[in-house]
Amino acid sequence: MATTLGMTAPAFAADDFSGRDRLRAHSQEFRKRVEKVSEGVYAAIGYSASNVTLIQAEGGSIIVDTSANPVDAKAIVEAFGDRMTHPVHAIIYTHNHPDHTGGATVFAGGDKPRIYSHKLLVTAKPDIGRGRRDGGDAFGIALPDDQFVNAGTQLEYGRVTPHTREGFLPPTQTFDGEEESLTIAGVPMQLILTPSEADENVSVWLPDRKVLIAGDVFLKTFPNIAPLRGLPTRPVEKWIASLDKLIALNADFIVPGHMGTISGADEAKDALTSYRDGIKFVYDKTMEGISKGKTPDELVQEINLPAELRQHPYLQEYYGTVAWAVRGIYSQNAGWFDGNPTHIFPLTDKERAAKLVAMAGGPAKMMEHAQASLSDGEFQWAAEQADYVIALEPQNGAAMMIKIRALRELGGRQMNATARNYYLTVAQSLENGAQDSRSK
Template sequence: MTIKPTLQTGSQDEFTGREKLIAHSEEFRPRVVHVTEGVYVAIGYSASNVTLIAGREGSIVVDTAANPVDAKAIIEAFGSHLVRPVKAIIYTHNHPDHTGGATVFAGDESPGIYSHELLRSATPSMGRGQRDGGDAFGMHLPAEDFINAGTQLEYGRTTRHTRQGFLPPTNTFDGDEEPITIAGIALQLISTPGEADDNISVWLPEKKLLIAGDVLLKTFPNIAPLRGLPTRPVDKWIESLDKLLSLEPDFIVPGHMGVIANAAEARNAFTAYRDAIKFVYEKTMEGIAKGMTPDELVQQIKLPEELAQHPYLQEFYGTVSWSVRGIYCQNAGWFDGNPTNIWPLPAKERAGKLVAMSGGSAKMLESAEAALAAGEFQWAAEQADYLLDLTPGNRAAMTVKMKALRELGERQMNATARNYYLSVANNLKARCSDDADGLRSPA
């Protein structure tokens, strides 16, 4: 995939994050990887990985892709490696991108469907309702704007979300782990909450192979999702990583992206992931104890350099700053300690006072346009918001915000931030009559 800079403003250095995100798409190249004897993983055919374990009496499938269409493509890709009957399907967790193709793998063979008991009560959620077209997955972005979705090449763009391929579990456990033998293969199902409370990891002790679910991904963890979900349980996530580290696996198959195929890299990845989450959690809690606000903590808490540069901690999906805000709210609530914020002015009233202070709407619009021209895109967007709080249909303000969001989006390494910025920018473009061609370089 090659995406060229499309904006008139900014040096090429400003687009380094975007170029990294483009390069990250290589993680989703469709392929079937032979991990070790009898274990294959299909990567890039769907929004999540599907793992095939060949047993003496049939096959075991771990996770089932996002939908029946993808599942059929994966069965074709597995070819003769998939030996019928499928004796069992194991869900690592409830997310739709892992559970949407079970009916295709099951066929008419009635395999056992295994999961943690918590999956039964889990309700897959896409987060808050859309505001101004904002979409962290970029499902409706035009092809020229879309790069990837952080942990998958795309989700919901080619094939819409569906639960038609889901099969409810027939075998669950509610403890820390459950040893089972299926098709002659000894497995341990291990409760490893992190990105999902019901996440389990599948351990094959004889092969020293771990199928981790979403507890370890090649991106900074999405502790506080932009799309509007509860902050993930950081303390449990750390415990899960410690538990998996103690297994000393030779192979790790994550829920998304590529396989780790040696013990040293596996230990390094798990250790860095745990240490990064623990660092952000502990520093946030220290700041809370000192009475610091979320805004202050976001400015202060940065990963140590050796973690910040680690390939498993690049901010393609989650970020340190969002994690800080999520952990703060999870542990200290919404109030930041500043009494001015106990009963803040309504947005429209505050905007009216700020606009008046600036000399009126025309003056603030002039200031916002000047900020845009100067490359101060965040400040331009914030001033546009004040004008829109006063007059939601202000097309000039919408145009400034649209341009500012597009500039911000094009500079993102984080896929969900990019997708959200550009989704809202395109929504604003559709709502206002101003020609947006000025955003792009001449052909």
Template sequence: MKARLLAAMGAALVLGACGDDATPRFERITTPEALSAHSAEFERGIEQITDGVWIAIGYGLANSVLIEGDDGVIVIDTMETMEEGREVARAFAERTDKPLRAIVYTHNHTDHVFGAQAFVDVLGVQGVPVEIIGHADTEKLVNRIVSEYRPIITARSFRMFGTALDDAAFVNNGIGPRLGIDAESRFGFVAPTRTVAERTTLEIAGVRMEIAHAPGETDDQLYVWLPDRRVLAPGDNLYKTFPNLYTIRGTPYRSLKDWAASLDAMRALGAEHVAPSHTRPLHGADEIARVLTAYRDAIRYVYDQTVRWMNAGLTPDEIVERVQLPPHLASEPYLQPFYGTVEWSVRAVFAGNLGWFDRNPSRLRPLAPRAEAERMARLAGGRDALKGALDTAAADGDHQWVLELSDHVLRLDPDDAAARAARVAALTALGEAAANPNARHYYLMSAAELRDGLRLAPINSGSDAMIAQLPMAVVMDALATNLRAEDVLDVEQRVALRFPDTGDAWTLWLRRGVLEPVPALLDERDLLVEVDSLAWKKMLGGQVNPALAIAKDMTFVEGGRVAFARFLKHFEPVRAAPEPAPLAAVD
């Protein structure tokens, strides 16, 4: 079996590393009782669901499911790291000594796929092939995050998951105890050997399985149905919180209509046991039908009512005021806002279907942030008056207004100590009052970044073997997104790269602010460089200093080192995660 272990240029998909040595401290911080009580969902252990089916809960952000067959076992989802995967696999090995025959990924998210190699290592047996099953788009979606969107998704994920918070500030992640990634983590995604586009029926180790495409939290979501044991593994389309119809770390649009339709398909199965990828299992056909129906109805209610008010011409801010779950759904235990929220979902439906423009013509060409701040200061009677309004809001405990006013004050003067302190206090107060852990963490992490200078840097844990197997096309596409276009609007240049170890060649065609990576050696070129493909990827990922790579790893067939170094300066260097607004002084 050929395993593709993806870790883009220094573990691109990795969450959680902090540039500061000290963990941010939040003294005397409080926590909503409901959020504390929710931690019971993640009591650690291996729980038997029914004969021959077990679920691992609390070992990481997600669960993993073990299915025992006649002459082997099947695993659904594989945790977020090799360390977690190894621990769960060893616990599974205590239930049965049968060899691993297959792994099923329910979808592409880190916490479901990056421990796969550990399961192969622990439960696999020499000579017994292991089939890796996923949706046809799963590998492509993994590559999307490990390439172009790595810096911003990583930074936002750090904040949402509260990766640097101390035990006083951190309670749980809503769908799991805590994201189990740190500077020592290792990753082992194994690419699917069999893909599912819509639906397939398989028999592996004597276990009949139906695997169906069920778009919801992701477009590549699958559910697994065991008809003989009446067990449904719904992936992330059902867990014991209001669904994450939009995630504040950032995501493509999640279709609420598709998600509800996927739940309808699962309702029709008549399951007697549910083995979710987050939170605890569910038993009893009647209870499962009730929960699936309530979940489906909540999603459709938010979608239908949002579209109703969109068609009435309302803006997202106006719709949020009107769309709230009816009492019978708002009180449902499976719909408490420990992960997603109705408000965020409303905004996602609007943006996902109509785009960014909210129909208000004042937003067609809004003022730049600094220009707006300057006008707000004049409207208030000057900068001192604007700061006075901020002081008053802080004294009144009007935390949201403090955030909005400090946006303007700090845009004009990022070093204003009083405004920074007021913003930190407001962020902290909003964080400790939030029962939704994603909101809580985003507030508190932003406070720590502003108060303590906390900086979040990607973990550099990609092994050479992992980086070597990252597709070169993904690397080149990511390079194009790092071009400093404003510096090269009058530059035309062709830089050719030949990789002797793979036999491949590329030409980086720079045309007045645009980089086109061409997977061929063009005849007309300004430079020709020979370099090992791994050395090239490691240099772009920041694992090797460019000056050292140029001196040590590259042969200049046409052109020289100075010209090539000058070319590389047209691209953004690898850096820590972006600072939170409004300190990032980019208008």
């Protein structure tokens, strides 16, 4: 076991806000604009939670993904302007996430477009998650503007225009194989099943323009393989295989599901290859660690991307992290048990807290330690100590205040948007709860 007792270095230097600053800089990816991808292909970025692609076709248009709701969709139609002509012959959904499917009625207008998707979309569950414990929210919907930076894959997730899905139109044409070749209004294309963030994800390939409209199989961030928001781990092996399929296309242009487009054959190949290599590295190392009997905690410490991938602009941990991917892949393949027999039937949190607090000399003594940890910049340890006291004394307001401060310090330094948002919304919710209980 690599675990050692004793002091560990604080995760952050107390004055180090470089992670937050890098996250802020990444918001540039979500600024509003229409990018010309290639001849007759335009991507609207930053008008909604996800990208919408316009393909100009014979006597009309084809739309790939439809934004989060009719309000955003109207803004995008306006931004496309006369580049988008009617009739809209077809709408293609890359996957079922509400931010990609909520504005179809607006793009359809008075036309009767065919609506394409993979057959899996029809039964796919909306991917909103089940993990709102203690008011925590990975997208930061409830955060005040001065605390919010971005939502990881988008500038705002439902903060201005909620993901109502009221503009959803059900698919009229589905396919259920690995891929489908078709020509819509003179535009030849392939719809390729590329499970990744979503099992039903479809990438749209325009072979004569060498444009790949990828959906959420490629984003300009380390992927969110095992999200905080209470979802099953994404299908990692399939995700790697999906990227292999896309690399083989030799695209000249990529439109990701979120963030700016990529242009140039070398850039496109490098983007997809590095993404595949990054995911595969973490997967292989985790599986190797499982076979050697290592625990998830040990693997989180040991597994780091090799330097070249670690520095790659599209593998920065703005949305997913390597650590959560390791934990997700571990539990996906080896279950919840880390192999240490002490952990077969562990003490409850409350039992452990009672014993540790007693060893520390009682709640007041533990609080002194927690306060000192806060001052020393050991925010994680401060939060853990506060948790021990709160487990015994849920109404201990001073312990709650230490926890809230620790969460704010941790969240405030995060480069990962979903961790930042989760820390800060829980802090806000606990603070509101503490105020509510004081005013009673």
